[in-house]
Amino acid sequence: xxxxxxxxxxxxxxxxxxxxxxxxxxxxxxxxxxxxxxxxxxxxxxxxxxxxxxxxxxxxxxxxxxxxxxxxxxxxxxxxxxxxxxxxxxxxxxxxxxxxxxxxxxxxxxxxxxxxxxxxxxxxxxxxxxxxxxxxxxxxxxxxxxxxxxxxxxxxxxxxx
Amino acid sequence: xxxxxxxxxxxxxxxxxxxxxxxxxxxxxxxxxxxxxxxxxxxxxxxxxxxxxxxxxxxxxxxxxxxxxxxxxxxxxxxxxxxxxxxxxxxxxxxxxxxxxxxxxxxxxxxxxxxxxxxxxxxxxxxxxxxxxxxxxxxxxxxxxxxxxxxxxxxxxxxxxxxxxxxxxxxxxxxxxxxxxxxxxxxxxxxxxxxxxxxxxxxxxxxxxxxxxxxxxxxxxxxxxxxxxxxxxxxxxxxxxxxxxxxxxxxxxxxxxxxxxxxxxxxxxxxxxxxxxxxxxxxxxxxxxxxxxxxxxxxxxxxxxxxxxxxxxxxxxxxxxxxxxxxxxxxxxxxxxxxxxxxxxxxxxxxxxxxxxxxxxxxxxxxxxxxxxxxxxxxxxxxxxxxxxxxxxxxxxxxxxxxxxxxxxxxxxxxxxxxxxxxxxxxxxxxxxxxxxxxxxxxxxxxxxx
Numbered sequence: 001x002x003x004x005x006x007x008x009x010x011x012x013x014x015x016x017x018x019x020x021x022x023x024x025x026x027x028x029x030x031x032x033x034x035x036x037x038x039x040x041x042x043x044x045x046x047x048x049x050x051x052x053x054x055x056x057x058x059x060x061x062x063x064x065x066x067x068x069x070x071x072x073x074x075x076x077x078x079x080x081x082x083x084x085x086x087x088x089x090x091x092x093x094x095x096x097x098x099x100x101x102x103x104x105x106x107x108x109x110x111x112x113x114x115x116x117x118x119x120x121x122x123x124x125x126x127x128x129x130x131x132x133x134x135x136x137x138x139x140x141x142x143x144x145x146x147x148x149x150x151x152x153x154x155x156x157x158x159x160x161x
Numbered sequence: 162x163x164x165x166x167x168x169x170x171x172x173x174x175x176x177x178x179x180x181x182x183x184x185x186x187x188x189x190x191x192x193x194x195x196x197x198x199x200x201x202x203x204x205x206x207x208x209x210x211x212x213x214x215x216x217x218x219x220x221x222x223x224x225x226x227x228x229x230x231x232x233x234x235x236x237x238x239x240x241x242x243x244x245x246x247x248x249x250x251x252x253x254x255x256x257x258x259x260x261x262x263x264x265x266x267x268x269x270x271x272x273x274x275x276x277x278x279x280x281x282x283x284x285x286x287x288x289x290x291x292x293x294x295x296x297x298x299x300x301x302x303x304x305x306x307x308x309x310x311x312x313x314x315x316x317x318x319x320x321x322x323x324x325x326x327x328x329x330x331x332x333x334x335x336x337x338x339x340x341x342x343x344x345x346x347x348x349x350x351x352x353x354x355x356x357x358x359x360x361x362x363x364x365x366x367x368x369x370x371x372x373x374x375x376x377x378x379x380x381x382x383x384x385x386x387x388x389x390x391x392x393x394x395x396x397x398x399x400x401x402x403x404x405x406x407x408x409x410x411x412x413x414x415x416x417x418x419x420x421x422x423x424x425x426x427x428x429x430x431x432x433x434x435x436x437x438x439x440x441x442x443x444x445x446x447x448x449x450x451x452x453x454x455x456x457x458x459x460x461x462x463x464x465x466x467x468x469x470x471x472x473x474x475x476x477x478x479x480x481x482x483x484x485x486x487x488x489x490x491x492x493x494x495x496x497x498x499x500x501x502x503x504x505x506x507x508x509x510x511x512x513x514x515x516x517x518x519x520x521x522x523x524x525x526x527x528x529x530x531x532x533x534x535x536x537x538x539x540x541x542x543x544x545x546x547x548x549x550x551x552x553x554x555x556x557x558x559x560x561x562x563x564x565x566x567x568x569x570x571x572x573x574x575x576x577x578x579x580x581x582x583x584x585x586x587x588x589x590x591x592x593x594x595x596x597x598x599x600x601x602x603x604x605x606x607x608x609x610x611x
Binding site: 090091092093122123124148149150151152153 | 195209210211212213214220225226227228229230232233234259
């Protein structure tokens with residue numbers, strides 16, 4: 001496996017637990033709106049994967065708890081309908097920062113401009129910059145730093161501004 | 162041994178490799194297109210990576226995406242299955258450059274045997290007979306005419322990068338040569354991206370017999386006997402069986418020896434099959450070598466009990482063949498048929514599998530990745546299932562296969578099951594052997610194929 005480089009822990013505002021039914025409801029509504037069939041999200045040390053099946057309601061599957069809280073969905077960036085997913089255009093490894101010691105390109109709550117670099121996907125030892133396709137606020141970062149991603153996998157949820 | 166293998170394929174062969182990996186204690190990664198996320202191979206592998214959109218060139222033939230999937234997930238080898246990238250020398254080379262083992266022969270074997278006129282020259286030089294033909298690809302139609310006049314009609318025009326029954330045109334006389342030449346050229350360009358063609362004398366009443374071999378890196382070579390694949394429809398094998406009916410010990414020994422000569426001529430390693438045409442007098446001619454696990458690999462597996470897919474993985478991992486020729490014993494008779502979709506509809510035609518039931522019972526083996534509810538693209542008449550029957554005798558194997566096909570349910574997709582049923586019930590086939598044009602010539606049987 002690729003070695004995992006985790007972003008340094010940052011002070012974050014208290015977040016509502018992902019497994020809170022209200023939070024789950026918001027996430028499922030967001031999936032419906034955006035047409036996502038699968039969403040994996042990490043917050044407050046919890047990781048939740050939601051998979052939308054043929055039934056109207058998405059199935060919820062908890063895929064475990066991470067050791068330490070690394071990032072959180074900010075209160076002010078509470079997920080609203082209308083957020084759109086930025087998906088991976090290629091297969092590779094997800095990097096939130098240009099290098100392990102440099103800050104992440106974006107954090108949840110940041111406003112990003114069209115064309116702004118959101119992350120790097122490493123494929124065949126090449127770093128490929130993934131840019132925001134529109135101006136908006138980062139609502140969620142769907143993938144853990146250093147994790148392999150597949151084609152079409154949602155990386156960020158961004159609310160257009 | 163490898164720790165994690167990425168399988169660059171889909172369908173039943175991907176499942177077959179996943180199974181072998183599991184038995185060997187090796188992790189597996191399936192790749193899929195956006196249309197195949199719920200396909201059985203994507204569900205049953207230890208990991209799944211979507212590598213691109215539905216079009217094969219964007220997903221299953223997307224070399225950078227496949228290599229990136231293997232590298233980002235920590236795979237150490239790639240199994241190409243058959244078809245797709247299996248005989249692509251450039252892909253095998255790209256795997257090796259990325260530090261990934263290609264589970265198959267060496268790059269040079271793919272290149273030498275993939276260039277069909279060159280393979281003919283190499284094998285002929287090694288002392289194996291080939292049909293009279295053009296030693297080099299032909300420049301143009303005039304060149305083809307000159308060679309055809311010299312060797313005599315009928316003539317088969319073949320794509321130089323072809324194989325598997327594609328890129329072929331038959332000319333029974335000089336007038337038909339232009340059309341056959343054009344067919345081979347166009348199909349070669351379309352299917353293999355190469356419009357070079359060559360010609361060979363065409364045998365009308367020959368049988369297709371091939372020999373399964375496996376060789377390790379130290380060139381220890383073992384064969385797993387011959388099989389007959391003469392029941393063909395539009396030059397695609399429909400029924401394969403072993404042992405081949407009416408091939409006596411002397412001829413079998415000659416075929417096996419010729420196969421070893423062909424493989425050794427290029428220093429071949431891993432699993433492969435050497436294909437021959439056998440004429441009614443017992444004369445035989447090398448046609449090509451398949452440098453990969455074959456669709457029909459379950460036939461020698463049934464007879465010998467040897468797992469060819471596992472063996473191929475072991476050889477690619479550098480293990481020596483822990484198998485000697487005298488340990489390979491064939492038991493009984495095996496017959497396998499290919500159940501595929503049939504369609505006259507356009508390239509975008511699809512059908513949904515309403516119901517699927519695989520037969521079972523003593524001596525029956527079904528290899529299929531079909532699932533009820535799944536949508537099948539009909540273009541190219543894809544393989545839906547392989548059904549194999551093994552019995553103590555040919556009669557027993559045939560009876561078991563007929564019974565199994567009667568049990569097989571594939572609702573919602575047009576298939577060749579009716580044709581297979583008639584073929585397997587045909588008295589001429591029961592008497593055996595038949596030649597490669599038998600089914601096409603057989604009016605009543607052919608009608609069943611629509």
